Amino acid sequence: MLRKLLLGVAAAAIGLTMIDVGAASAKDKITLLTWNLPVYGDKIKGWIEDFHKKHPDIDVEWIDKKGTDWATFYQTQLAAGTPPDVIDVQGALWAQYAADGDMLDLTPYLKKDPDFANRFTPGALDLWQSDGKTWMVPWYFTRTLLYLNKRMMRAAGIAKAPTTFDELMADAKKMSGEGKSGFLTTNFDWLYWPLFKMNGVDILDKDMSKAAFNTPAAQKTLTALADATKSGAINNISWTGRWVEPNTAFASGNVGMYMSLSSALFWAASKAGWIDDKNVEVVNAPGGWWVPSQHGWGVSKASKHPDAAVDLIKIATSDKWQTTMASTFSILTLNKDVDKKLIANIKSEDPLKSKVLDLDQPDMSTITGYLKSAKEGRVKEAFWGAIQPALLGQTDPKAALDSAEALVNRALSRP
Template sequence: MPMSRRAAVTTAPLLAAALALTACGSGTDTDGGSRADGKIAGDITFQTWNLRANFKDYFNGLVREFEKQNPDVKVKWLDQPAENYAEKLSADAGAGTLPDVVNVSPDLSYPLAKAGLLMNLDKEKATAKFKGEYTPEAWQGNTLPGLGGSYAFPWYLNTGPLFYNKALFRQAGLDPEKPPKSYEELFTAAGTMARRSGGKTATLAGTPSIEDFGRYGVRLMNDDATRFTYNEPKGVELLTKYKQLYEHGALDAQALTNTPEKSGQKFLEQKVAMNPGGAHDLETFKKNAPSLYKNLGITDAPNNTGKPNMYVMGLAVNNRSDHKAAAIAFAHFVTDRKNQEAFAHKVAIFPSTKDSLRDPYWTEDDGTDEGRVRVASAKLLKGAVNYTPVVMSDEMKVVLKNEVAKALQGKKSPQQALDAAAARSDKLLEQS
């Protein structure tokens, strides 16, 4: 199932299709259900994203329970595969068949909301009243820049710890119980490790992503999300620091081309000292690298903002639904505290409802590998934010990655590289 930000929608065709819609799918019914504050009645569709294979019984149970509580409503559950989900949303938008309740991440909800297809939960009395049930971080995570509100009920959250190799820290004379918390501490530790290992041990396996710029404290975009600003002095400062790491062997030699899988393998082979991961990795370490497993530390990714990174999923309500009241009631039902906590006990995700993470399940290590990571990750969600701009497409991420590589190789200065990346991404944004 999708645990992180998924492929962004290509906004141009989606918006073109959505804006071309007429009143198709926005009819009215006679019982008032087409109003957000109307009668909770009617047949609605509920679409998830690659969840049926593993959670069929859970969602069928949710639907049965909701229909039992609301006998005038019938819910049809749809589930789409992870592959081409964005294209499916685009097709539904163009055909006027967008489901009444749809599973979205903020990057997917943005073009739909911009086209007027999703309900603004902050501006609708029937939905705004629920805001206090969710954590401020989760509600804010579904708030879209320039559109004046949140466009999805917060659903499950995720974050990821950073694993580090205590043995490599000891060998470099670094305190294994005090991993770097800020970027300055990270750069200092990385330089020390490279120097004392004679360039044989790198600290990191990858180049900086947009999330790194965000955690460093760089302003990524202007206030209305119409222009990228990561080429400002603080962004140049970060890339300059990474260039120095690369030149001194503190970044893996293949950092420019490493995929997440390759970076994970480097960490498994104990060639790099730090790498992000999840609970499933611990079993691999235990089986294939017992010495690493014995010396494994878990911390959060360094940041200068005091706010870790967070991924957020939500349930949006179709603003043109014939049965808005029923759609709102169901979206709220799925994302209420009881049902979110039940879902989070079945898979490595975290509920977005207020006070849920105070439960011992997320605060007390039960001695299992899963519990160890679960507790460490849950701590990170306090004050966490989604750093990746919702308007940043995969193509824009590739543009940034390629320009970063040119800077690390010395083909361009950090300023020139970031200026080029921002300019190209701005043009792509205008085209969308």
């Protein structure tokens, strides 16, 4: 059904494209596709003005799509043979397009232009590299950290941040009680995975060909999480909410620890005056494990103007425009000079935010929950569908892991 729908939309898109090209035949054009950022339109117009200084003969069409619509739109454009030239892609979705041969390898451009290559935080490009090629470059970035409610910690007699999974669970229990829970996390895009990695559990084997998580350590971890959820030590919104729900729960002041993205903390802080450097401590999760959430820029391989497309990306990731991005959204850009200035500039006015952003910088040695695989989406859906009921006490943890293993291996075996 979905395939028929996509093909139908693609056919319509071909017709629209033909009309568009006919109307704009006097001038070449590239298309820029962004992911749910309509509020940034004035800044993007600034990029385009800078682009026209170098390419006065090429127009830029900007299209923005909601996250729920982005992949479908891009897929239909690929099917029509008219994909946007420059694409803003979230997470590991790029791996699917790279594996399908739909993306341009940016390695030659990075080698040719040292200023372009060297502007990025050391190790950052690894997020978008596979098979010796670089498929994307950074636009903006956040990752999971652990946020501690110091008022609840003091009330529970807890003097320091947990350094192991067992300490985390023990502290969560101490801080729970009527109307209060000790720990909260978010469950989409593997953001909860540090809880498993703390105990040495990996999602897949090294060549990402089969499940690696069905181990005694995983069963022990899942059982502990389910028991803590049942007792109230872990807020069950961790496993049922999405974004607003867990952020709102932490903003209430009744959660002891929150493991999520820096953007989640900033969202909660905008709703709760108590969240500041006096009442919240920010640390890495035990073991230093973290899961990224990032957006990067890539170029569709079918672009008729790949050099111009890369020039637009160079403008978007320049010090000038990334300074605007960083200050507008208080987020890292993985442009090393821009991020360094951002953290320093806000230190006096917002010490908590400055510390969060400082810790947010990626240490690639402790990344987890990030699969550079074309089948990442399938694996994520198969695993979560089997594990969520166990976390909520609805199924046996061992049975859930067995089911998840079978489903994930089946997903990996499909072409």
